[in-house]
Amino acid sequence: MTDLTRLTAARMAEGLAAGDFTSEALTQAHLDRIERLNPVLNAYLQVDTEGALATARAVDAARAAGESLPRLAGVPVAVKDIACTVGIPTTAGSRMLEGWVPPYDATIVTRLKEARMPILGKTNMDEFAMGSSTEHSAYGPTRNPWDLERIPGGSGGGSSAAVAAYLAPLAIGSDTGGSIRQPAAVTGTVGTKPTYGGVSRYGVIALASSLDQIGPCARTVADAALLHEVVAGHDPMDSTSIDAPVPPVLEASATRDLTGLRVGVVREISGEGFQAGVLARFEEAVEELKALGAEVVEVSCPHFRYAMAAYYLILPSEASSNLARYDAMRYGLRVGPDGVDSPSAEQVMGASRDAGFGDEVKRRIILGTYALSSGYYDAYYGQAQKVRTLIARDFEAAFSQADVLVSPTAPTTAFRIGDQTEDPMTMYLNDIATIPANLAGVPGLSLPVGVADEDGLPVGLQVLAPATEDQRLYAVAAALEERLHTAWGGPVLDRAPTVESQEVPA
Amino acid sequence: MSTRTRTAETVVPFEEVMRRFDPVMGLEVHVELNTATKMFCGCATEFGAEPNTQVCPVCLGLPGALPVVNHAAVESAIRIGLALNCEIASWCRFARKNYFYPDMPKNFQTSQYDEPIAFGGYLDVEHDDGAGGTEVFRVGIERAHMEEDTGKSLHVGGSTGRIHGADYSLVDYNRAGIPLIEIVTTPLTGAGERAPEIAKAYVSALRDLLKALGVSDVRMEQGSMRCDANVSLRAKVSDDPASVEQAAVPLGTRTETKNVNSLRSVERAVRYEITRHAAVLDSGSPITQETRHWHEDTGVTTSGRPKSDADDYRYFPEPDLVPVAPTREDVERLRATLPEPPQERRKRLQADWGYSDLEMRDVVNAGALEVIEDTVAAGATPAAARKWWTGELARRANSEGVEVTAMGVTPAHVAELDGLVRDGRLNDSMARQVLEGVLAGEGGPAEVADARGLELVQDDGALEAAVDKVIAAHPDVADKIRDGKVQAAGALIGQVMKEMRGQADAAKARALILERLGVS
Numbered sequence A: 001m002t003d004l005t006r007l008t009a010a011r012m013a014e015g016l017a018a019g020d021f022t023s024e025a026l027t028q029a030h031l032d033r034i035e036r037l038n039p040v041l042n043a044y045l046q047v048d049t050e051g052a053l054a055t056a057r058a059v060d061a062a063r064a065a066g067e068s069l070p071r072l073a074g075v076p077v078a079v080k081d082i083a084c085t086v087g088i089p090t091t092a093g094s095r096m097l098e099g100w101v102p103p104y105d106a107t108i109v110t111r112l113k114e115a116r117m118p119i120l121g122k123t124n125m126d127e128f129a130m131g132s133s134t135e136h137s138a139y140g141p142t143r144n145p146w147d148l149e150r151i152p153g154g155s156g157g158g159s160s161a162a163v164a165a166y167l168a169p170l171a172i173g174s175d176t177g178g179s180i181r182q183p184a185a186v187t188g189t190v191g192t193k194p195t196y197g198g199v200s201r202y203g204v205i206a207l208a209s210s211l212d213q214i215g216p217c218a219r220t221v222a223d224a225a226l227l228h229e230v231v232a233g234h235d236p237m238d239s240t241s242i243d244a245p246v247p248p249v250l251e252a253s254a255t256r257d258l259t260g261l262r263v264g265v266v267r268e269i270s271g272e273g274f275q276a277g278v279l280a281r282f283e284e285a286v287e288e289l290k291a292l293g294a295e296v297v298e299v300s301c302p303h304f305r306y307a308m309a310a311y312y313l314i315l316p317s318e319a320s321s322n323l324a325r326y327d328a329m330r331y332g333l334r335v336g337p338d339g340v341d342s343p344s345a346e347q348v349m350g351a352s353r354d355a356g357f358g359d360e361v362k363r364r365i366i367l368g369t370y371a372l373s374s375g376y377y378d379a380y381y382g383q384a385q386k387v388r389t390l391i392a393r394d395f396e397a398a399f400s401q402a403d404v405l406v407s408p409t410a411p412t413t414a415f416r417i418g419d420q421t422e423d424p425m426t427m428y429l430n431d432i433a434t435i436p437a438n439l440a441g442v443p444g445l446s447l448p449v450g451v452a453d454e455d456g457l458p459v460g461l462q463v464l465a466p467a468t469e470d471q472r473l474y475a476v477a478a479a480l481e482e483r484l485h486t487a488w489g490g491p492v493l494d495r496a497p498t499v500e501s502q503e504v505p506a
Numbered sequence B: 001m002s003t004r005t006r007t008a009e010t011v012v013p014f015e016e017v018m019r020r021f022d023p024v025m026g027l028e029v030h031v032e033l034n035t036a037t038k039m040f041c042g043c044a045t046e047f048g049a050e051p052n053t054q055v056c057p058v059c060l061g062l063p064g065a066l067p068v069v070n071h072a073a074v075e076s077a078i079r080i081g082l083a084l085n086c087e088i089a090s091w092c093r094f095a096r097k098n099y100f101y102p103d104m105p106k107n108f109q110t111s112q113y114d115e116p117i118a119f120g121g122y123l124d125v126e127h128d129d130g131a132g133g134t135e136v137f138r139v140g141i142e143r144a145h146m147e148e149d150t151g152k153s154l155h156v157g158g159s160t161g162r163i164h165g166a167d168y169s170l171v172d173y174n175r176a177g178i179p180l181i182e183i184v185t186t187p188l189t190g191a192g193e194r195a196p197e198i199a200k201a202y203v204s205a206l207r208d209l210l211k212a213l214g215v216s217d218v219r220m221e222q223g224s225m226r227c228d229a230n231v232s233l234r235a236k237v238s239d240d241p242a243s244v245e246q247a248a249v250p251l252g253t254r255t256e257t258k259n260v261n262s263l264r265s266v267e268r269a270v271r272y273e274i275t276r277h278a279a280v281l282d283s284g285s286p287i288t289q290e291t292r293h294w295h296e297d298t299g300v301t302t303s304g305r306p307k308s309d310a311d312d313y314r315y316f317p318e319p320d321l322v323p324v325a326p327t328r329e330d331v332e333r334l335r336a337t338l339p340e341p342p343q344e345r346r347k348r349l350q351a352d353w354g355y356s357d358l359e360m361r362d363v364v365n366a367g368a369l370e371v372i373e374d375t376v377a378a379g380a381t382p383a384a385a386r387k388w389w390t391g392e393l394a395r396r397a398n399s400e401g402v403e404v405t406a407m408g409v410t411p412a413h414v415a416e417l418d419g420l421v422r423d424g425r426l427n428d429s430m431a432r433q434v435l436e437g438v439l440a441g442e443g444g445p446a447e448v449a450d451a452r453g454l455e456l457v458q459d460d461g462a463l464e465a466a467v468d469k470v471i472a473a474h475p476d477v478a479d480k481i482r483d484g485k486v487q488a489a490g491a492l493i494g495q496v497m498k499e500m501r502g503q504a505d506a507a508k509a510r511a512l513i514l515e516r517l518g519v520s
Ligand SMILES: [Zn+2]
Pocket: B038, B041, B042, B043, B054, B055, B056, B057, B058, B059, B060, B177
């Protein structure tokens, strides 16, 4: 019997519709695999066995009764632990929210439920989405299925590892500076950060409100497009949500020819500081794009070099305010200060925040509090917002010369767990190529373009498009993916060693 | 370090302060809008509901929740701005005001900072000029901006009812997220000794305006309208507080007095702070820039927390909300909905009612315009409505320290009472007794009159007999009247009323006396 977990989500949907197998069997296959491998990978923080199976059975019954069902009905999905789910604890990877069960669903969760997709569980992440490795989770790091001693990227390493290890065909991620795209790149999967406002943020725990965006994680471009369509679209509960039809991403994911398309290679994020094997795969992919009929031009975005500095002012500033609500007064961790008999509310707030937040979170809260202080605001936050405008103008200029832009998604392949935790600056540089899209609100997608010669680990290519033109990402990625799969004889994930074959690190 | 004692501080008599100092005020009024739902979520806003029953993920600040602007609140804000002669921003944003406090669910308040919805207006306030006339003082409106209210803390235990010293605190988040408009005046100079009453007149005029706009319940006792009064003193250099020389003197250090929650308290609190500042300055100490708490009961302010320009709320534009950008057409459409401006309305009512300037001023000063309008609408004559509300009822309200409308007597009661008098069923002194009964909660005027057995005797025979008896008993007075000293009839009327044990119509008695004595 075929292993159902190895199918694409599109194939699962077809199989369910054709009655080849039931959603219960499909969901159970994933739950079995999670039970077996999650203790090693730590991709899931919560597994909702009963909830997922209940949805699966209901879908099977509805199908048997001849009801018409949404396309992905019965196809299971994993959700990053940053989205609120009624009845399933939601922690954002933090001790602060350990055991907190939301009384409401995030809009995207409601949409998954409306699409009748069984929710397998909640995936691991860097605490409050701050990190590029998932090592900053309060619940331990997630391991990369390609090499258990390596990181799966971050902050959404749980979702990317789950998808790469066939613990879920699809997963929801969130991307503030690369948290969907960089994990996709280092795990050999596909991930999209839609246009800012393209997917509702309501009920998704905020890191930096003006940068956060929710998106799909998948093993193929078409699968990502399927999930994108389910969660995207206007939501009156999110004021920043775009009130316009969802870009035709699914249609675009059938593209096989790029004749006439202008592809811009961004000089500033495609060379210096990037690992040799990453650059080699990237350059080959650009050649493939030419072979698909695209016209490749080099573009320059001179202000991208300030993106990192601006990002690390805007993000901490907004985060310092967004995370102020975790004060032990209404929900979450509450501890009293040591040696104080009847502590004041202020003392409880202080002690709880000290105990509940990890070092990286504290680092950014302190940074943001400082950057917003009177006397420093103009020099830091104000200046960073100006850089943001300049970066948006760089994009505008670049998009006048090219329909899409491309770069390597991350400067390196997956690094070893523990290698960068002592050096925040090195860690921050993992997002150097992904951050500009968040600052400008434009959409980006990462797809695998092979493995690096030096370490055999996957390399991602990033496609960027103008705001609300998300379908262009899928057109370019789908055509390139098809060509690469044909050349390789299958997806890059086929080259990953099985988790079972690897020695479990101590 | 500030003290939190309630000991009254030294003050200088107000008149003496005014000889040496020039007061400057700034008034910040918070108004809760009466929209059906909160500022950024769909929760109900009804006053007095069970604690924490009008809450949702948004106004509780749960992880992941996001705000959505209530457009009805924005429209109210624009209408308030227009009525205060403000410019309306064509584009403005909300900002986050960051500070930690348990009654603030997100630990930031979504407010407006440097981009208010309305700015640069004024409100003309009429007040007594001290010489029997009326003066208009123009109160500059710096800005009116939108924000959300906080929750309400109840500190249990301890002696002060404040957070310090309390055993524990309870928080009701029903109020969290109620739409507020904060209306901030420019520094008000040139008021001189009239400063306290102008402060009161401004808040009163603002209350009337907001009521006429229908945007708020404006009930100070329920906290739907709250006033903070900033006061400072500077040296007096001219007898004319509005002179150029006086304007050139730099402003002194100010204090901000919170919780001034009645019209009467606004005047008292400003007056108290003026006299306290003078005493501090006379002692050679500087004024501490701080918030102060007003105590309605003792009539003093006490030191709150020190406030300085270094208070750092780390304001930044609220990234979860899109800018508010009313179009020209929106603004004009809202302008067309504005009610008649209060001053024009006052002129119209004065003409309709036939009041003299002096009478009208008394009515306005007593805050009785609305209630008289309602009383006339209920059937009373304008003269009777004025007489009751600015006379007997105003006196009672003043001695009890409450608003004239808060005593349980309604416009309908007064109109009914006036009807009884005009029908000849009650005379003046009986009507006053009936009013006593209404105030005591014995029921409506007719009910009280019946219960207390108060009714004019309609039997002319008894009255005639009494008149004849009194004339016979006072021949000297009768002679004076016959000689044309008609005013002497008053003494005989008094005797007749005594005979009748008050149950007679004095006008009728007078007419009968004059008729009997052949002078009518
Ligand atoms: Zn609410």
